[in-house]
Amino acid sequence: GGCGEGEGGGGVGSPPPRWRRRGRARSEAAVHVVKKNRRMKANDRERNRMHNLNDALDTLRSVLPAFPDDTKLTKIETLRFAHNYIWALSETIRLADQRQSAPLALPGLARLADAPSPGSDACSWMSGASSSSPSSASPSPSYCCSNPSSPASSEDYGLVHSDSLYSFHTFGIF
DNA sequence: TAGGCCATCTGGTCCT
DNA sequence: AGGACCAGATGGCCTA
DSSP, X not given: OOOOOOOOOOOSSSOOOHHHHHHHHHHHHHXXXXXXXXXXXHHHHHHHHHHHHHHHHHHHHHHSOOOTTOOOOOHHXXXXXXXXXXXXXXXXXXHHHHHHHOXXXXXXXXXXXXXXXXXXXXXXXXXXXXXXXXXXXXXXXXXXXXXXXXXXXXXXXXXXXXXXXXXXXXXXXX
C-alpha cells in the first residue's frame, strides 16, 4: 500500500470567504463519497475476480486425478500437480506414438532412461518454489519432492499411481 | 500456540 | 476515466 489519498492542498494565508469554505467543504464531502463508492466498486470487482480465479482452480481440480482420502489440493498444489500431470500425459502420448511407429524396437524402455519422470527419479510432482525452470533442455517437471508442507501420501499418490505407473502399465511398458 | 492457507481490502500500475 | 491485474497487509480459521 501506499499513500494515494492526497487531497488538494489548502491555500496559505487568510481563509477563504464563507461561501467558498462552504462550497469547498461540500465538494470535499462529495469527493469523499465518490472515492468511497469507487473503492467499494473496485473491491467488488476484485472479489469477483478472485472468485472467478477460484472457480477456475476448482474446475482444474475436478479434472485432476482425485486422491483417495478426498484431500482438497491447495491452490499451489493444484497448479503444480496440473503442471506435472500435463507433463505425464504428454510423455504417455509420446511413448505411445513411438511404440506405434516402431513397435518392435521397444523404444519406450529406452526412453524411460533419458526422460526422467517425476515419479521415477528422485523428484516428485509437488513443491519446488526453489526449483529451477522446467523450460530448459528437458520439459520434465523439476519440482523436488522435499516439500515439508505437502502431505507425503499425496506426493506418493499423485504421479506414481495416477500417472506414471498407470500410464506405463496401460501401454505395457512395465 | 505457531504456522499454513485463505479471503478480503487496498493502493499502485498498466491498458483500453 | 475506468477497469483489470498485481502485490502487500491483515485477520480468521484450522491443524499439528
